[in-house]
Amino acid sequence: xxxxxxxxxxxxxxxxxxxxxxxxxxxxxxxxxxxxxxxxxxxxxxxxxxxxxxxxxxxxxxxxxxxxxxxxxxxxxxxxxxxxxxxxxxxxxxxxxxxxxxxxxxxxxxxxxxxxxxxxxxxxxxxxxxxxxxxxxxxxxxxxxxxxxxxxxxxxxxxxxxxxxxxxxxxxxxxxxxxxxxxxxxxxxxxxxxxxxxxxxxxxxxxxxxxxxxxxxxxxxxxxxxxxxxxxxxxxxxxxxxxxxxxxxxxxxxxxxxxxxxxxxxxxxxxxxxxxxxxxxxxxxxxx
Amino acid sequence: xxxxxxxxxxxxxxxxxxxxxxxxxxxxxxxxxxxxxxxxxxxxxxxxxxxxxxxxxxxxxxxxxxxxxxxxxxxxxxxxxxxxxxxxxxxxxxxxxxxxxxxxxxxxxxxxxxxxxxxxxxxxxxxxxxxxxxxxxxxxxxxxxxxxxxxxxxxxxxxxxxxxxxxxxxxxxxxxxxxxxxxxxxxxxxxxxxxxxxxxxxxxxxxxxxxxxxxxxxxxxxxxxxxxxxxxxxxxxxxxxxxxxxxxxxxxxxxxxxxxxxxxxxxxxxxxxxxxxxxxxxxxxxxx
Numbered sequence: 391x392x393x394x395x396x397x398x399x400x401x402x403x404x405x406x407x408x409x410x411x412x413x414x415x416x417x418x419x420x421x422x423x424x425x426x427x428x429x430x431x432x433x434x435x436x437x438x439x440x441x442x443x444x445x446x447x448x449x450x451x452x453x454x455x456x457x458x459x460x461x462x463x464x465x466x467x468x469x470x471x472x473x474x475x476x477x478x479x480x481x482x483x484x485x486x487x488x489x490x491x492x493x494x495x496x497x498x499x500x501x502x503x504x505x506x507x508x509x510x511x512x513x514x515x516x517x518x519x520x521x522x523x524x525x526x527x528x529x530x531x532x533x534x535x536x537x538x539x540x541x542x543x544x545x546x547x548x549x550x551x552x553x554x555x556x557x558x559x560x561x562x563x564x565x566x567x568x569x570x571x572x573x574x575x576x577x578x579x580x581x582x583x584x585x586x587x588x589x590x591x592x593x594x595x596x597x598x599x600x601x602x603x604x605x606x607x608x609x610x611x612x613x614x615x616x617x618x619x620x621x622x623x624x625x626x627x628x629x630x631x632x633x634x635x636x637x638x639x640x641x642x643x644x645x646x647x648x649x650x651x652x653x654x655x656x657x658x659x660x661x662x663x664x665x666x667x668x669x670x671x672x673x674x675x676x677x678x
Numbered sequence: 679x680x681x682x683x684x685x686x687x688x689x690x691x692x693x694x695x696x697x698x699x700x701x702x703x704x705x706x707x708x709x710x711x712x713x714x715x716x717x718x719x720x721x722x723x724x725x726x727x728x729x730x731x732x733x734x735x736x737x738x739x740x741x742x743x744x745x746x747x748x749x750x751x752x753x754x755x756x757x758x759x760x761x762x763x764x765x766x767x768x769x770x771x772x773x774x775x776x777x778x779x780x781x782x783x784x785x786x787x788x789x790x791x792x793x794x795x796x797x798x799x800x801x802x803x804x805x806x807x808x809x810x811x812x813x814x815x816x817x818x819x820x821x822x823x824x825x826x827x828x829x830x831x832x833x834x835x836x837x838x839x840x841x842x843x844x845x846x847x848x849x850x851x852x853x854x855x856x857x858x859x860x861x862x863x864x865x866x867x868x869x870x871x872x873x874x875x876x877x878x879x880x881x882x883x884x885x886x887x888x889x890x891x892x893x894x895x896x897x898x899x900x901x902x903x904x905x906x907x908x909x910x911x912x913x914x915x916x917x918x919x920x921x922x923x924x925x926x927x928x929x930x931x932x933x934x935x936x937x938x939x940x941x942x943x944x945x946x947x948x949x950x951x952x953x954x955x956x957x958x959x960x961x962x963x964x965x966x
Contacts, residue, residue, distance in 0.1 A: 410928075418928075442953055443731065559848065561784055562906075563905075564908045617852050619852065661846050661849045664694075
């Protein structure tokens with residue numbers, strides 16, 4: 391049974407759709423059909439929101455490893471993570487059945503549900519979301535165990551992320567906001583159906599399994615020599631096949647996807663990964 | 679004669695197209711047809727670029743009023759402005775004939791040339807740009823005298839801004855980068871033509887004159903109650919007529935443009951103005 395649910399916005403202080411959704415539901419209440427659920431609304435990093443920045447010192451959404459929660463305090467966000475872990479968690483023995491952490495991205499990923507595990511609960515959730523929101527994407531990051539991730543949502547017994555784009559940092563777009571709200575509502579509808587054992591036999595769905603990060607090409611001095619090719623820009627989750635252009639160099643040449651295997655790129659040109667020279671992430675398509 | 683020209687990127691540290699163009703031309707040289715011109719390439723705020731933020735303490739591009747340049751130092755950017763003014767200016771008695779300051783915006787403004795004065799030089803420049811880049815927009819901000827603006831470009835004897843969008847902060851998009859590069863090259867081509875007295879009789883062109891900022895609706899507590907309507911989003915410089923929707927409230931109602939006069943909105947949902955609750959700026963269409 392999913393009794394207690396925490397909906398979280400503002401884990402990154404410049405991702406406006408989650409921040410706005412939490413604020414709206416705090417002011418207006420959550421839709422009445424969710425009165426059956428024990429929902430708490432949570433704004434994670436008010437100081438970063440006030441500063442209109444992703445984080446002040448360290449990325450809050452990487453501070454929830456066991457190690458980071460146990461080490462000496464390294465930053466404002468690390469300290470904040472310990473507080474949040476006491477309130478929503480503690481991780482591994484949580485008082486919260488499900489933590490839904492709401493993000494947005496500058497990449498054209500549409501409404502994406504990120505799950506970190508493919509145990510039965512998550513499979514049912516993913517299939518339910520895909521059935522009720524066919525335009526959505528399911529992204530699986532299960533390269534390590536659920537509790538080994540550093541994400542805020544892992545403070546919950548179960549934890550997932552909503553990731554919607556394209557939306558610039560510091561901007562609220564109606565299309566992205568409404569998609570975010572819709573996915574949050576579908577997740578809450580799923581919890582009610584799950585608790586009532588009404589999910590039935592949900593049909594398997596398409597999902598993408600995270601591969602690795604692909605870096606921008608750099609010269610010997612570490613300067614970038616190319617940008618995302620216009621054919622790849624805004625083409626998140628569209629198959630990138632052998633020989634298709636992925637970068638355009640600043641002197642006008644194309645660099646193509648060199649591998650034999652088709653990949654499904656995402657987080658293409660995400661602003662938050664720009665400083666790390668991450669161009670996009672790969673994934674494989676499978677049936678969940 | 680336009681002899682000395684400063685091309686400036688990184689006035690805002692998270693606007694990547696100008697930063698990248700200056701870096702590329704520093705590494706590769708400017709295109710050889712511009713060898714006739716005395717061009718200096720300038721990166722305005724390296725500390726903000728390193729921090730991947732618009733500014734550290736104050737908006738650098740508002741620090742170039744006479745008052746701000748003469749007052750006691752109020753911030754890192756105010757101090758930086760005084761240094762830049764010594765190098766590119768000094769304002770009002772400048773060693774630089776033309777300062778071109780390169781910006782980008784999260785608004786869908788395409789390639790926009792911003793001029794602050796409609797004296798003959800700027801009129802010829804605007805007409806030349808529009809002739810050689812018909813897809814561009816000319817925005818005139820002449821509500822006050824050229825030297826009364828606080829913009830960095832006013833350190834030049836002449837000064838203009840390139841403003842291209844839509845591009846998220848911290849992201850380089852190929853389409854926006856190439857438009858930025860094209861407009862920079864067209865401006866340099868214009869300088870050569872102007873110096874050679876080869877502009878001829880340029881046909882008059884359409885331009886937009888800045889009106890005022892329109893704010894998001896707020897409740898008594900200062901919380902925003904609406905977002906940019908999807909019909910207005912990405913519709914910069916498209917006529918907004920009486921009764922057309924401009925906001926969508928969070929409870930699903932439309933708020934329409936109430937005035938008799940059609941306006942030409944721009945800087946729609948610009949991230950940098952989000953904290954100020956500026957939704958968009960108005961303008962009027964005229965022939966320049």
